[in-house]
Amino acid sequence: MTIKGNLIVGQSGGPTTVINGSLAGVIAEAKNHEKIQKIYGMQHGIEGLLKKNFLDLTDCSLNIINGLRVTPASALGGCRYKVKDDDYSQILEILKEKNIRYFFYIGGNDSMDTCNKISILAEKEGYEMQVLGIPKTIDNDLPITDHCPGFGSAARFTAISTASAGKDLEAMKSFDDVAINEIMGRHAGWLAAASVLAKNDFKDAPHLVYLPERAFSVEKFLEDVKSIHKELGYVFVSIGEGIKNSSGEFIGENQAETVVDAFGHKAIALGNGPASYLSKTIKENLGLQARYSRCGTIQRSFSECVSNIDYEEAYLVGVTAVKHAAEGKTGLMITLERTSNDPYKCCAGAVSLSKVANVEHFVPKEYINQQGNFVTQEFFTYCLPLAGKNIPKYVRLV
Amino acid sequence: MTIKGNLIVGQSGGPTTVINGSLAGVIAEAKNHEKIQKIYGMQHGIEGLLKKNFLDLTDCSLNIINGLRVTPASALGGCRYKVKDDDYSQILEILKEKNIRYFFYIGGNDSMDTCNKISILAEKEGYEMQVLGIPKTIDNDLPITDHCPGFGSAARFTAISTASAGKDLEAMKSFDDVAINEIMGRHAGWLAAASVLAKNDFKDAPHLVYLPERAFSVEKFLEDVKSIHKELGYVFVSIGEGIKNSSGEFIGENQAETVVDAFGHKAIALGNGPASYLSKTIKENLGLQARYSRCGTIQRSFSECVSNIDYEEAYLVGVTAVKHAAEGKTGLMITLERTSNDPYKCCAGAVSLSKVANVEHFVPKEYINQQGNFVTQEFFTYCLPLAGKNIPKYVRLV
Numbered sequence: 001m002t003i004k005g006n007l008i009v010g011q012s013g014g015p016t017t018v019i020n021g022s023l024a025g026v027i028a029e030a031k032n033h034e035k036i037q038k039i040y041g042m043q044h045g046i047e048g049l050l051k052k053n054f055l056d057l058t059d060c061s062l063n064i065i066n067g068l069r070v071t072p073a074s075a076l077g078g079c080r081y082k083v084k085d086d087d088y089s090q091i092l093e094i095l096k097e098k099n100i101r102y103f104f105y106i107g108g109n110d111s112m113d114t115c116n117k118i119s120i121l122a123e124k125e126g127y128e129m130q131v132l133g134i135p136k137t138i139d140n141d142l143p144i145t146d147h148c149p150g151f152g153s154a155a156r157f158t159a160i161s162t163a164s165a166g167k168d169l170e171a172m173k174s175f176d177d178v179a180i181n182e183i184m185g186r187h188a189g190w191l192a193a194a195s196v197l198a199k200n201d202f203k204d205a206p207h208l209v210y211l212p213e214r215a216f217s218v219e220k221f222l223e224d225v226k227s228i229h230k231e232l233g234y235v236f237v238s239i240g241e242g243i244k245n246s247s248g249e250f251i252g253e254n255q256a257e258t259v260v261d262a263f264g265h266k267a268i269a270l271g272n273g274p275a276s277y278l279s280k281t282i283k284e285n286l287g288l289q290a291r292y293s294r295c296g297t298i299q300r301s302f303s304e305c306v307s308n309i310d311y312e313e314a315y316l317v318g319v320t321a322v323k324h325a326a327e328g329k330t331g332l333m334i335t336l337e338r339t340s341n342d343p344y345k346c347c348a349g350a351v352s353l354s355k356v357a358n359v360e361h362f363v364p365k366e367y368i369n370q371q372g373n374f375v376t377q378e379f380f381t382y383c384l385p386l387a388g389k390n391i392p393k394y395v396r397l398v
Numbered sequence: 399m400t401i402k403g404n405l406i407v408g409q410s411g412g413p414t415t416v417i418n419g420s421l422a423g424v425i426a427e428a429k430n431h432e433k434i435q436k437i438y439g440m441q442h443g444i445e446g447l448l449k450k451n452f453l454d455l456t457d458c459s460l461n462i463i464n465g466l467r468v469t470p471a472s473a474l475g476g477c478r479y480k481v482k483d484d485d486y487s488q489i490l491e492i493l494k495e496k497n498i499r500y501f502f503y504i505g506g507n508d509s510m511d512t513c514n515k516i517s518i519l520a521e522k523e524g525y526e527m528q529v530l531g532i533p534k535t536i537d538n539d540l541p542i543t544d545h546c547p548g549f550g551s552a553a554r555f556t557a558i559s560t561a562s563a564g565k566d567l568e569a570m571k572s573f574d575d576v577a578i579n580e581i582m583g584r585h586a587g588w589l590a591a592a593s594v595l596a597k598n599d600f601k602d603a604p605h606l607v608y609l610p611e612r613a614f615s616v617e618k619f620l621e622d623v624k625s626i627h628k629e630l631g632y633v634f635v636s637i638g639e640g641i642k643n644s645s646g647e648f649i650g651e652n653q654a655e656t657v658v659d660a661f662g663h664k665a666i667a668l669g670n671g672p673a674s675y676l677s678k679t680i681k682e683n684l685g686l687q688a689r690y691s692r693c694g695t696i697q698r699s700f701s702e703c704v705s706n707i708d709y710e711e712a713y714l715v716g717v718t719a720v721k722h723a724a725e726g727k728t729g730l731m732i733t734l735e736r737t738s739n740d741p742y743k744c745c746a747g748a749v750s751l752s753k754v755a756n757v758e759h760f761v762p763k764e765y766i767n768q769q770g771n772f773v774t775q776e777f778f779t780y781c782l783p784l785a786g787k788n789i790p791k792y793v794r795l796v
Binding site: 156 | 409412413415439442445453455461462465466468469471472473474475476477478554558561563565566567568569570571572573577579670674691692693694695696698699700701702703792793794795796
């Protein structure tokens, strides 16, 4: 059904804590198939392929494969190169030249589009090659799949860091009033929403959650903060980095600030992110002390906080992609299909690449409360298993 | 040697991930001594004592004690109240009223001063009470003790988050150039220095480390960044939040709203901090893409990243304080004394409170390299065991 030839695998977009688990799955499973000869890695995704920057992974040891599973961020290098229409014929030429018959691309929406176009072109030109997309994104915004590898571990980090820093704020409530945590997700708010997962009590953080899916009103936000502060004496707020006002402008982006450069020249710079902006706004308008945190890429890479579910599933989608390819399937992205929620059970499936390419899956209405300042119980039910076992439960003396 | 009476314990200053471990140690050990009758907790430290806000912990279950050991931040509430000279006689009156004969205060420099003054006053007035300080600070800036409970876990978080985010930056090096991580430590740079602990290779993060102990030059910094970027194509920078220029001004202070706390310390909590400022400066002066992260209180509370050494020692200092008190010792702060580095061995000792009160222990010269942009091998040797076992070692394909 398939022909003998070489395999290539690439990693695209921003890294995750477990993206190398999918790479490990591809390499490990490829070794089980005689028709797969050489195993190549593209360095820095499709851009590396265009530059013919390959790594030969054929003789990768079990030690390296296991090591990859606990090494965060894309070991082959990530990529944000937007493939041009002209590039595709060149990509196919290079693949033919290397006798690549098995093509795997680990990535998000854009990468699935790239994958889809390569698959279509290969078929059109009668070049036999199995092309499979392997899902990866902390943003959890790929459609059809129940969730995306990478998201669960980032969700776990966000949940535990919020609960922990919430205890810190509560302990210091006579001195600090408000803490704002800025969480990744430029368009989709899945990760900011996941900050609730270790909350067990109204006193626990977060008290307010704002996602990019809802227009953000600074006035309404200040009212919300004031109200919780009155009740508890402290307020912990989770915000998606991509929150926008009703005109679609990012919050804090047009806040001009004076910067003094190395030579003492004053300059105007824009945008420190919404958390920095909102912490100032709180101080100015409510007279409350406000801290902010912004873990940046730490939230998508922190290797001591991995969801056991995510760890297993990232490997599973890599393995499954190779199995499907070996069976002659092509033009697919591997999906995760939840078959039971309690106990959590999930298996790997597949969907046509054309159905996922460039489609973004946002947090749906039923997961956001009516006021747009928290999530619903349905979201908890959906998300909690993904963050893995042993989500901490802290004790409380007061 | 000691007389029958009640015990009181308080937590002061900013929280740590393991400060409740010391509280658990005090409660658990107190139950072993018949002369100790009631066990009280002050809510929000000495301020709570002055307001007579007490919790009765006498019947604390083993479940709660064990739960405290894995619950971050001060379960009794933290405190930043600067005790006034007039307050001390009132404090002693309240302690007499509650028949407190065993007084324990878990905190840093300022708290040890408070403790010392209470001890001196009690003795002067002939009121028999054992007064003991229990060290706690992520800043690691208490003198005499080898290190401070709370520091090891924060050091572990800083080390692993830096190594993880460094892998992320390296993976994205064609797209991102510089990442700056702002690390807690207003005066002492111990925690920023600890960001190096998971570095195994020149390519690994961090490449540059700047501590508040050395005057910071923006021009020199830009040269350093440019030079590493030329060599590697990416640069990861760790900076202590309290870095200052040669005039003693906080870097980025023109942007930050500097806050002065009850002790007259300048805090950066409300401003944008140096990382935000320096990332802009890099863009403007070097034309490089620069991200910044700032984990804020997450770095001192993240409960999924605890050093096993710190976990044990935080409990040990609590237990030891009670043992010393039961033996009639008073006016002491418990210390940690390292007896061997490889294998790491450490035991608890004690020092007169008068020797530690208000003394800050900075990162010494021999731990900072000559250029003032990294740490020395001696620092690694000192610090590595404190961050606990299983510091990750990642694999590398390139």
